Amino acid sequence: MWLCVVAGELKKLLTAETGLQPGEQRLIFRGKERENGDYLDMCGVKDRSKVILMEDPSSRERRAIEMRRNAKIQTAHRAISDVSMEVDKLAEQVSAIEKSISNGTKVPEVQITTLIEMLMRQAIKLDGIAAEGDASAQKNLQGKRVQKCVETLDVLKISNGKVKPVIVTTKWETFDPPPTTAHWEFFD
Incomplete structure (x- = not known):
């Protein structure tokens, strides 16, 4: 199963499981980080070998900054x-x-x-x-x-x-009241 598998390919496969992008992952085998181009079988990985996947601490910081x-x-x-x-x-x-x-x-x-x-x-x-x-x-x-x-x-x-303001004027007419007569006629 591990024959000719590159560490970078394994990271891509693990992306769906972990939610971590390949650049955010670190693969550790026998206490040493394996680079993306490393062939796992050349590093000694066999069936039932223990490979540790860790989140790259700097990726957390990058995500927080983003x-x-x-x-x-x-x-x-x-x-x-x-x-x-x-x-x-x-x-x-x-x-x-x-x-x-x-x-x-x-x-x-x-x-x-x-x-x-x-x-x-x-x-x-x-x-x-x-x-x-x-x-x-x-x-x-x-x-x-x-x-x-x-x-x-x-x-x-x-x-x-x-603008010249429009002025509306109204000429008011005034009317004088009719004269009042002081003279009253009385009828008996």
């Missing part, structure tokens, strides 16, 4: 997604203001300024997110969206200042 890294990536994705949803809402408000001004309606300047401040808060949140890889690309995309909205609002603020 799990922490994945948790950080997921946290970054969630934080960026939260900012993205908020930016979506604020972008709708920017569009509404843009539509109002293009229709000739003057918008209170405080409304534009408040919206710029809200967008800048989202930019600060984005800046505080540690991201790498795909999350970094998403972070940059959201940052550009915020910047575009703020730039649009800056232009709208100028346009809004040029």
